[in-house]
Amino acid sequence: MEIFYKVSAVFTQKQLEIMKAAVEIFADKGFDNASVRDIAKAADVNVAMISYYFGSKEKLLEAIFTRHVLKIREKLEEIVFASNVAPVDKIDLIIDTYIDTIAANRNFHLLMVREQGVMKNPVLYEGVKSMKLKNNALIKSAVKAGVKAGIFRKNADVLFLALTVFGTINQAFNTRRFLCEQHHIDPQDDGEFLKAIIPKLKSHLKALVKSYLLVKES
Amino acid sequence: MEIFYKVSAVFTQKQLEIMKAAVEIFADKGFDNASVRDIAKAADVNVAMISYYFGSKEKLLEAIFTRHVLKIREKLEEIVFASNVAPVDKIDLIIDTYIDTIAANRNFHLLMVREQGVMKNPVLYEGVKSMKLKNNALIKSAVKAGVKAGIFRKNADVLFLALTVFGTINQAFNTRRFLCEQHHIDPQDDGEFLKAIIPKLKSHLKALVKSYLLVKES
């Protein structure tokens, strides 16, 4: 049984501008350490506009989560409808889509990873949970198809496999500075980071997951 | 060339008590959202004692990092001195030691994972970095031994393999609540979580890493 987080969420242009500035500052400083005055300045609006448009700083965060969870879930739907691909290619497709989607929303993702450990707000928690359930279901169906085709191992722990996929991706984005240093890349240069790390991350994860899933022929 | 974070760090009993209370509250609420009054109350001391003993809230955090980084690095040294074990068993040993050490320091670890994405304090960053370098060197030497013995693949990307190992472990502890729900465990029950999740996490990670490293015999 699936849980849908929020059916619709319509935002005005101004709200979207504030949300865009906010997600950047939240990702940079963390939610608690980012002041509404910081956000207002970055979005070039008066401080009062945040309460005016969203009700509170907390509700602004909720709005950001609502929007991104919906956006990302939509993106994931594409995978579901890619039906007639071989199980091995589906694994590749899933990993590519995940990494590209997370890279495209990396500020939000950073914020989410950071906050999920201490999340007490039920709106945020349920939003993230719905995403995770979707992710797990997606990976499970791909693994099942491979098992049915007789090429994937039967005893794979899908829940922990998902843990590894997202854990690896999260770790890559969360320890970006360290990763850049090890690759002699300027941590500030966003384009350079994506160009150098993303392909490596993709091929590593694909090789790892497939060497785990594919049954050994002796 | 190795970088040592701090040579010595001696703390009084009172300081240790405050640090113990602080690490729990930091892990629960996050550093920014935890007030010195919260910590003082939990440690059953006056608020002023935090400044008196540590200088500031920030320096208290530094003290916590210093202490734990040293503690964990000591634990990792044990692996280095376990020389005459087979490469495959060394991988198992590394994974077991990592998970046990992180589980034993899970509050600190939660705090570290949460803060590392937005870390600007050089003392904290360098501490974490020294740990990561140690970890990577450890995994690298284990993989190299396996390659030399002709049982591990030559083209393994050790940096990304380490990313996966720690990413998976971090994800397990950071999404503890979700993981507990999926396993029908009470998230509050610490003992139950460790008993149910840790063994699964260990065996999953071992199976995963080894199926990746071991060369396929066709």
Next chain:
DNA sequence: GCAGAAATTAAACAAGTGTTTGATTAATTA
């Protein structure tokens, strides 16, 4: 038991927080 140091305390401090107010301007509608 007394002098000096260390530890502890309640209170005060200045700075920053999220939010609200009430007035002013801009946009929309009739």
Next chain:
DNA sequence: TAATTAATCAAACACTTGTTTAATTTCTGC
């Protein structure tokens, strides 16, 4: 164009924050 609604603003609000002060208690060495 006049009336009504929406948007914007600077200022004020109440509150919490980390830190310091200055007085007091507790401990320590002689």
